Amino acid sequence: MRRRILVSLFLSLCAVVSAEGKLDYSKRKEATKFTIEKNNEIERQLDFSNKKDFEEARKGFIATWPDNKILDENGNVVWNFESFDFLGVEDNKKSPDTVNPSLWRNAQLNQINGLFKVTDGIYQVRGFDLGNITFVRGDKGWIVIDMCTTVEVAKAGYELLKTHVADLPITGVIATHSHLDHFGGIKGVVSKEDVASGKVPFIAPDTFFEESVSENLIAGNAMGRRASYMYGSILPRDEKGTVDAGLGKAVSVGTNTILEPSKVVEKTGEKLTIDGIEFDFLMANGTEAPSEFMFYIPKYKAFCGAEVINRTLHNISTLRGAQTRDALKWSKSIDQAVQLYGDKSEVIFAPHYWPKWGQEDIKDMLEKHRDTYKFIHDQTLRLANQGQTPIEISEMVKLPDALNKEFFNRGYYGTVSHNTKAVYDKYFGAWWDGNPSNLYKLPPVEAAKNYVEFMGGETEVIEKAKGSYDKGEYRWVVEILNQVIFANPKNKEARELSADAMEQLGYQAESGPWRAYFLTGAQELRNGVVALPTPNPLSKDMINGLPTLNFLDYLAVRVNPEKANGLDLKINIKFTDLNEDYSVVLKNSVLNSYDKLQKNPNSEIILTRDTFNKMLLKETTFEKEIKNNNIKVTNPENVNKLVGTLDNFKFWFNIVEPNVQ
Known part of the structure; x- marks a missing residue:
C-alpha cells in the first residue's frame, strides 16, 4: 500500500480520467429566423464577391496527399482529409443557415490543402494540420520552417515535397515560436543525432526550449478542459458542429516531439546563414508567444510573419486560458516589420493561412493588421480612463470600416469583444471593474439561489426567458437561465432552453472558438458531461x-x-x-x-x-x-x-x- x-x-x-459514454447529438436544432437574419447581415456587410483570397489560397498548387487519411505506424488516423468534405469547397457551396457566412468562407479557404509553390525556392504544405510546414531551398537541401504538431504530418509533408519537387536532404530547421503546433513534428524531418552532432542546425528564438516544455504545466488541467470547449473536441464535424478552428482546420492527432535548439536567436537584426541562405531575424517575444521571432530571407525577398501576422485577428487572451498578451507590443512588432521589410518583401508567408504576394498589398495588409491591434489597445485604454468597465468597453469598441472590412482582420480566432477585455486585464486585472459592489460578491451558487428567489422562483424566470427567446434575445436568455441552472442544475427545462439559446449564439458566431464554446456548452447542458478517454x-x-x-x-x-x-x-x-x-x-x-x-x-x-x-x-x-x-x-x-x-x-x-x- x-x-x-x-x-x-x-x-x-x-x-x-476516462469513462464510457456515447455522445448524443439528436437534440440539435435548426437556425431560427433571428439567427438567419443575423447571418444575412454579415453577407450584406462584407464583400463576398471578392475571390482574391481563394485565388491566393490555390496559387502555386502542385499536389496533395494521395490518400484520404494520414496514418501512424499502427494504422491510427492522424489526419482525415474527408472529415470536412461537407464544406463543398470545389462546388463553392453556400453557407448553411447554421453557420456564420464569414466563418464558412474562412473554413472553405482553410480546407484548400496540398503542396504549394510560394515563390522560387519556397514551398509550403497547408491543410494537413492546424498549421503549415514550409520548405526553403538551400544550396544542398531543404531548410524546414515550423514542423506542424505531429511527426506523421511533418513526414507526410516532406514526402510530398520529395516526390513532386526535389528529393534532397534536410539541411536546417527553424521553429518560429514555442507552441506545440510549430515544433511537435520535428522528428518527422530530422533526427536528434543530426541536430546534436551539428549536421543539421536547429534555430529557434531565445528561451524556446524552456517555454516549450514548461508551458501550461501548473494550470494544465484547467487549460486542457477549457481547450476541449475552445476546439470543440466533443462536437461532430458538420454544419451544426465544428467547421473550422478559426486559425486552421484542426489539430492533428499523432506523435509529438521536441528537440533542443543548437542555436538560439536573441536580438533583432541578428543574421544567420543556413545552407547558403541568409536569414534576418526580428524578435517578437511576448506577443503571440513568450518566445517568438519573425524573419526576412533576402535571396527570395520573402518575409515570414510567424504567428504575429495572420489572416485573422488573433487572441490577446485565449479562451482556453493563458497569460494575457500585450496588444501594444504586438502592434509595435508588426510596425517593426513594416519599417524594416515592408519595402523589400515581395511575398509574406506564415505557419498559418496562405501567403500574400505583391509589395503594395503586403504593406497594406501589415499596416492594417498593425493598426487593428493598436486600435483595440488604444480605444480600450481611452474608455477605461473615462471610467468604462470591461463589459461596457467590449460593446463600445468597433473597428473602423477601413480595418473591419478586411477579411484578414476579421475575428475568426480572436474577437474585438474579448480582446478589449484582455487589454483591460493587462492593465487593471480582469477580476474586478473597480465597482465596490463587485469587490466581495457571493459565490455563483449562493448568488444564483438568491437571484432566482428574488425573481419569483424558477418557473417564473423560465417563463420570462421563453418570452425573451421568442424575441431572439439569446444573450439575455443564457445569462438569466445560468442563474436558474446554478441554483438548481437538475432543472431540465432551464437547461434545455439555455442550450437552445447557446446553440443559436454558436450558429451566429464568426469566431471558430466562440462557435465551439457555445455549441459545446449546449451539448453538455442537454446531455451532461460525458467523461471520454483523455x-x-x-x-x-x-x-x-x-x-x-x-x-x-x-x-x-x-x-x-x-x-x-x-x-x-x-x-x-x-x-x-x-x-x-x-x-x-x-x-x-x-x-x-x-x-x-x-x-x-x-x-x-x-x-x-x-x-x-x-x-x-x-x-x-x-x-x-x-x-x-x-x-x-x-x-x-x-x-x-x-x-x-x-x-x-x-x-x-x-x-x-x-x-x-
Whole structure:
C-alpha cells in the first residue's frame, strides 16, 4: 500500500480520467429566423464577391496527399482529409443557415490543402494540420520552417515535397515560436543525432526550449478542459458542429516531439546563414508567444510573419486560458516589420493561412493588421480612463470600416469583444471593474439561489426567458437561465432552453472558438458531461526536457491545505545519473522546492532521472524499480504523508453547471 501511494508522487502528471459514454447529438436544432437574419447581415456587410483570397489560397498548387487519411505506424488516423468534405469547397457551396457566412468562407479557404509553390525556392504544405510546414531551398537541401504538431504530418509533408519537387536532404530547421503546433513534428524531418552532432542546425528564438516544455504545466488541467470547449473536441464535424478552428482546420492527432535548439536567436537584426541562405531575424517575444521571432530571407525577398501576422485577428487572451498578451507590443512588432521589410518583401508567408504576394498589398495588409491591434489597445485604454468597465468597453469598441472590412482582420480566432477585455486585464486585472459592489460578491451558487428567489422562483424566470427567446434575445436568455441552472442544475427545462439559446449564439458566431464554446456548452447542458478517454499529454521528449523544479512546482499546486495541516516534512531527492540534488519542504500547508539538499531530512529518494521519466511515461512501475534496486527510499512513511496531501485533478469538471465538491 505504501508503495502504491508513493507511486502517485511520480505519476501525478499522468492521471487520466476516462469513462464510457456515447455522445448524443439528436437534440440539435435548426437556425431560427433571428439567427438567419443575423447571418444575412454579415453577407450584406462584407464583400463576398471578392475571390482574391481563394485565388491566393490555390496559387502555386502542385499536389496533395494521395490518400484520404494520414496514418501512424499502427494504422491510427492522424489526419482525415474527408472529415470536412461537407464544406463543398470545389462546388463553392453556400453557407448553411447554421453557420456564420464569414466563418464558412474562412473554413472553405482553410480546407484548400496540398503542396504549394510560394515563390522560387519556397514551398509550403497547408491543410494537413492546424498549421503549415514550409520548405526553403538551400544550396544542398531543404531548410524546414515550423514542423506542424505531429511527426506523421511533418513526414507526410516532406514526402510530398520529395516526390513532386526535389528529393534532397534536410539541411536546417527553424521553429518560429514555442507552441506545440510549430515544433511537435520535428522528428518527422530530422533526427536528434543530426541536430546534436551539428549536421543539421536547429534555430529557434531565445528561451524556446524552456517555454516549450514548461508551458501550461501548473494550470494544465484547467487549460486542457477549457481547450476541449475552445476546439470543440466533443462536437461532430458538420454544419451544426465544428467547421473550422478559426486559425486552421484542426489539430492533428499523432506523435509529438521536441528537440533542443543548437542555436538560439536573441536580438533583432541578428543574421544567420543556413545552407547558403541568409536569414534576418526580428524578435517578437511576448506577443503571440513568450518566445517568438519573425524573419526576412533576402535571396527570395520573402518575409515570414510567424504567428504575429495572420489572416485573422488573433487572441490577446485565449479562451482556453493563458497569460494575457500585450496588444501594444504586438502592434509595435508588426510596425517593426513594416519599417524594416515592408519595402523589400515581395511575398509574406506564415505557419498559418496562405501567403500574400505583391509589395503594395503586403504593406497594406501589415499596416492594417498593425493598426487593428493598436486600435483595440488604444480605444480600450481611452474608455477605461473615462471610467468604462470591461463589459461596457467590449460593446463600445468597433473597428473602423477601413480595418473591419478586411477579411484578414476579421475575428475568426480572436474577437474585438474579448480582446478589449484582455487589454483591460493587462492593465487593471480582469477580476474586478473597480465597482465596490463587485469587490466581495457571493459565490455563483449562493448568488444564483438568491437571484432566482428574488425573481419569483424558477418557473417564473423560465417563463420570462421563453418570452425573451421568442424575441431572439439569446444573450439575455443564457445569462438569466445560468442563474436558474446554478441554483438548481437538475432543472431540465432551464437547461434545455439555455442550450437552445447557446446553440443559436454558436450558429451566429464568426469566431471558430466562440462557435465551439457555445455549441459545446449546449451539448453538455442537454446531455451532461460525458467523461471520454483523455490521452496522456506528455510525450517522451516533453518528459525528458521537463525541468525537475517545474515538476515540483506542479506538485505544490496539488497540496490540499486541510490534509497538509500540521505537517512539517523535508524530503531529499537525488538523481544519480545527472549528479543533481533536489528537495521539497512541506510546512504551513505550503510545498517549497529547491535544487539543493536539506539538512536532517525526514526521507530520501535516490533514483535516476531516466527511471523517473519512464515512470511518468508508464513504461515501468515504482514497485518494479524498487524490486530491481533502481530506486531507494528511506523512511517511506514520511513520503506517504506528503503524497497523502495531494489532490488528483478531475479533467471532465463542470463548466456550464456547478461543480460539487
